[in-house]
Each structure stands twice: as structure tokens, then as C-alpha cells.
Amino acid sequence: MTDIIKPYIIKASFRGIEFETSADDDEGGRRLVTHEYPNREDWDNEDLGKAAEKGKLDGYITEPDLARKRDELKRAFNQPGAGVLYHPYERRYINVRVSRWNFRASKDELGKFEFSIDYVLEADGASSLQVTNSSGLIADTAQSLRDQAVAAYLDAINAGDMTRDIRQIVDGYMSTAVAWVGQANALSFIASNFDLRGLMAVVGAFDPGTFGELGTALSLVDLVRSLTSVFDERIDQPAETTSGAQQVDIETSPMTKYQPYAFLMQSLRDTADISLPRVAGDAGQIAILNNAAQAIESLVSRTALGELGQAVLDSAYPDRDSAMAARYDFAQRVLNAQSQAANDGQMEIHQMLADMLRYVGEQFATVSDDLQPLDTLSGTVRRTSLSVAYDLYDDPTRALELIDRNGALNGSFLPHEIQYARDSTN
Numbered sequence: 001m002t003d004i005i006k007p008y009i010i011k012a013s014f015r016g017i018e019f020e021t022s023a024d025d026d027e028g029g030r031r032l033v034t035h036e037y038p039n040r041e042d043w044d045n046e047d048l049g050k051a052a053e054k055g056k057l058d059g060y061i062t063e064p065d066l067a068r069k070r071d072e073l074k075r076a077f078n079q080p081g082a083g084v085l086y087h088p089y090e091r092r093y094i095n096v097r098v099s100r101w102n103f104r105a106s107k108d109e110l111g112k113f114e115f116s117i118d119y120v121l122e123a124d125g126a127s128s129l130q131v132t133n134s135s136g137l138i139a140d141t142a143q144s145l146r147d148q149a150v151a152a153y154l155d156a157i158n159a160g161d162m163t164r165d166i167r168q169i170v171d172g173y174m175s176t177a178v179a180w181v182g183q184a185n186a187l188s189f190i191a192s193n194f195d196l197r198g199l200m201a202v203v204g205a206f207d208p209g210t211f212g213e214l215g216t217a218l219s220l221v222d223l224v225r226s227l228t229s230v231f232d233e234r235i236d237q238p239a240e241t242t243s244g245a246q247q248v249d250i251e252t253s254p255m256t257k258y259q260p261y262a263f264l265m266q267s268l269r270d271t272a273d274i275s276l277p278r279v280a281g282d283a284g285q286i287a288i289l290n291n292a293a294q295a296i297e298s299l300v301s302r303t304a305l306g307e308l309g310q311a312v313l314d315s316a317y318p319d320r321d322s323a324m325a326a327r328y329d330f331a332q333r334v335l336n337a338q339s340q341a342a343n344d345g346q347m348e349i350h351q352m353l354a355d356m357l358r359y360v361g362e363q364f365a366t367v368s369d370d371l372q373p374l375d376t377l378s379g380t381v382r383r384t385s386l387s388v389a390y391d392l393y394d395d396p397t398r399a400l401e402l403i404d405r406n407g408a409l410n411g412s413f414l415p416h417e418i419q420y421a422r423d424s425t426n
Contacts, residue, residue, distance in 0.1 A: 011147070012057060012088040014098070014117075015076040016139030016310075017069070021088050022114075023058035053121040055096070063111045064194075065229065070103065070113050077101040082122050086140045093140060095122040138313060138359040142306030145352045149302040150217050152346050156295035158212045160288035167209050170292045173276050174211045174220070177296050178204040181223050184270035185230060188263040194233040199226055211292075217299065224271055224303040228311070231264040258322070261315035265326060268311060272304040272333060298340065302349070305337055309356045327360055 012021045031048035061069045076083065082095045096119040103115045162170065182200050203219045210216045276293040279286050312330050317323040334357045341350040 011086075011143060012059065013086045013140050013143055014073070014096075015079065015083040016137070017072050017076050018139075018143055019059040019061050019069070019073065019115075021057055021059045023056075024087075024089050025056040027054040027056075028052075054119065055121070056116060056118050058114070058116045060112055060114045062113075065232070066111060066113065068232075073115070074101075074103070077117060084137060084140060085119065086143065091144075093137070096120060097122065138309050138356055141352055141355050141359065142309060145306045145349065145356070146221055146303055148346070148349050148352065149299050150214070150221060152344070152349065153217055153295045153299040154212065154214065156298075156344075157292055159291060160285075162288055162292075163285055166285050166289050166292075167211075169289060170211050170296075171208050173293055173296050174206065174216070175204055176276060177220060177274060177300050178223060180274050180300070181227065181271055184267045185227055187270060188267040190230050190234050190260055190263050190267075191236060192230040192234045194226065194230045196226055196230055199223060211296075220296075220299060221303050224300055225307055227264065227267050227271065227304075228307050230267075231260060231311075234260055236260065257316045261311065261317075265308060265311050265315065268304045268308040269329070269333070272301045272308065274300045298344075302337065305333060305353075306356070308333070309360060312360060330360060331357060 011018055013019065029051045031051045033046040033048060035044040035046060037043070061073065077098045082097050084093050085096045086093055098117050098119050100118040101115060102117075103113055105113050157170075178200055182196065185196055200223065203223045206216045206219065274297050276297055278290050278293060281287070282290075308330060312326050315323075315326065317326070334353050338350050338353045341347070341353065
């Protein structure tokens with residue numbers, strides 16, 4: 001699997017913003033002071049401790065949305081304090097402070113910005129777990145999930161020798177996956193300047209039999225992620241003033257601020273629910289065909305789930321019930337995806353999904369100051385439906401039991417007061 005994913009692992013991210021990398025330099029050592037004495041043939045080296053670890057990354061960004069990517073990176077680099085950098089070669093998150101950045105452009109390479117950043121690692125006592133930027137963390141985790149999903153897909157899709165007939169059927173499955181994304185967007189339509197139909201035509205025009213190649217897999221991943229691009233480039237966004245603030249104009253769009261987020265999340269949910277046909281049997285070419293169908297489903301679903309996690313965090317919810325329902329739905333989907341990853345023996349993906357669920361829960365807890373506290377009367381715990389939200393994401397299993405005991409179908413329909421709930425300390 002290492003040989004398969006090596007060409008792809010050149011991506012990094014800082015504060016959740018992705019970019020490609022072309023070179024990496026690391027610097028470290030000991031803080032030594034050498035004492036030399038007159039009229040002596042020896043010297044002393046005084047060790048003052050470990051030197052600060054520094055590094056430099058050379059990277060680049062390309063179309064689409066080149067100007068937006070450049071502005072987002074510049075804001076991230078200029079932001080004070082430490083940020084989370086996903087190191088593409090160490091394949092881990094590190095806390096760093098950017099000391100210097102530099103962007104470069106050339107007329108010989110239109111549609112591309114090259115840049116470099118110099119950074120200093122935070123001391124050992126500052127781990128990534130102390131960073132409160134859950135949105136950035138989940139963006140980094142979503143990127144890692146995509147990397148591993150592509151690698152797992154290529155492993156599975158190339159696991160057996162397919163006959164010509166089977167390869168033609170799998171070509172059809174890939175075309176179905178492309179159409180599935182388009183249908184999900186159509187059902188939750190967002191008027192946008194992004195040309196999703198054009199991208200679908202490009203991705204859908206893959207050469208027959210190339211479904212097992214890295215480029216085809218990445219094209220399908222990019223198509224799923226384009227659902228977020230449709231949202232980002234929607235035409236109903238309020239105009240901005242010269243200072244960057246949004247102008248107040250109630251006639252800009254009849255849609256509320258939350259509705260575009262709701263449409264985006266629903267399109268990603270529909271995409272994650274992709275279902276390809278199966279053939280009865282578990283031997284020979286039938287097994288290979290069914291495994292290929294599962295591989296395509298997993299690639300699309302996991303990519304959509306990563307995008308959904310970011311949308312769930314960023315959404316401008318109109319009320320607490322909407323926020324609770326969105327996070328409850330996301331928690332259930334993560335648990336289902338974890339079950340599939342465990343069945344496939346993909347424990348790295350299983351752990352990434354667990355991290356995503358934890359980051360969503362942590363972010364929800366930080367914005368939930370108005371939740372009602374527990375009120376214990378006569379040994380019975382009585383809670384408002386809103387105060388249950390923390391439990392829904394702290395422990396999804398307990399949340400499901402809580403809902404079942406109170407006869408509610410899902411988190412959106414919890415009764416106003418919950419009876420017989422266990423205290424969260426138990």
C-alpha cells in the first residue's frame with residue numbers, strides 16, 4: 001500500500017487549509033557554547049539544552065479558486081499564536097508558529113502560486129490536543145481520511161484479476177457513482193457559479209478500465225468535494241464592503257442564512273448514502289465484483305463524511321434543536337462507517353473517524369454555554385431536550401439508549417422534558 005499512496009502524500013495543511021508540497025527542510029540540534037582558552041590546547045563544550053526545532057515547507061496551490069486559497073493561506077499564516085500543521089512526510093499533526101512566509105507567481109506557470117513558510121515547533125509541553133481550533137483539526141482529519149480512503153480503495157479495487165466482462169461492469173459502477181453525486185446536488189439544489197455539470201462530464205469521461213488508477217480515484221474524490229465548492233460559490237451570498245464586512249441587504253436572497261448550509265449537509269448525506277448493486281454469490285469473479293462495488297461506495301462515502309463533518313461545524317444554525325439534530329445524525333453516520341472499517345480491517349480509518357467524532361463533540365461543547373444544567377428532584381433526573389445535546393456527542397451509545405427510553409425517533413423529536421436520564425457522571 002505504501003507504493004500506491006506515496007505519489008499522493010504530498011499534501012499538507014495549516015489551520016485546516018490544504019496545499020501541495022514540493023520540498024521539506026527540518027532543523028534542530030543542541031545549543032552548544034564552545035569555550036576556548038588562551039595558551040591551552042583544549043576547549044570545553046557547554047550544553048545549554050535542546051535547540052528549538054525549526055522547519056521550512058515549499059508548497060503551491062492551483063486552480064480552482066486560486067485567489068480564495070491564496071487569501072485563506074495568507075490569513076492563516078498571519079494569525080497570531082500556534083496553529084496545527086499537518087506534516088505531509090511525517091504524517092502527523094504538529095503545533096507550529098509561522099515566522100515567515102513568501103508567495104511567488106510566474107507568467108510561465110499561470111494558475112499556480114508557489115510559496116514557502118518558515119516555522120518553529122511549539123515546545124514539547126504544547127501538544128495538538130490543547131488546540132481549541134476544532135474546525136481546523138477536523139479539516140486536517142478529513143484530509144487524512146481521504147488519503148487513507150484512496151489507498152484502501154486502490155488496494156481493494158486491484159485485489160483480484162478481473163475478466164473483461166467484470167471490468168465493464170465496474171466501469172458502469174464508476175459512472176453510477178458520478179451520477180449519484182450529481183443527483184445528490186440536484187435534490188438539494190444551490191444556485192452557484194461553480195460548474196458542477198462540467199466537472200461531472202470531465203470525471204465521467206474516464207478511460208474504460210482505468211478505475212484502478214490513482215488519477216481516476218482522485219477525480220472521484222474531487223467530484224465529491226466539489227459539493228462544498230458549489231456551496232462556497234453560491235450566488236446568493238451577501239455582498240461585502242471594502243472592509244470585508246457583509247452588507248446588510250434583506251433583498252439579497254429569500255433564503256435564510258441557514259438554508260444553504262442545510263442544503264449542503266443534505267447533499268453530502270445523500271452522497272454518503274451511495275448504494276451500488278450486488279450480485280448473489282461469494283466466489284470467483286462475483287466476489288471480485290462485489291468487492292469493487294464496496295470499494296467505490298466506501299471511497300465516495302468516506303469523502304462525503306469528511307466534508308459533512310466540516311459543514312456540521314461551520315453551519316449557522318437557527319436554533320439549538322437544529323444543531324443537536326445535525327450532530328446526532330453525524331454521530332450515527334460515523335458509527336456506521338467505523339463498523340464498516342472494522343469489518344474491512346482498516347483500523348487507521350476507524351481511528352480517524354473516531355477523531356472526527358471527538359472534534360465535533362468538543363466543538364459542540366465549546367458553543368453550548370446556554371444548555372440547561374441537570375435538575376435533580378426526588379431522585380429523578382429531569383432535563384430539557386436541549387440539555388441532552390451534550391450527551392448525544394459525548395457518548396452516542398448512551399444517547400441512543402436515552403432516546404429509546406423516552407420514545408423519541410431521533411434527536412430532532414426529543415420531548416421537552418426527558419425523564420429517567422442517567423446523570424452524565426455515572
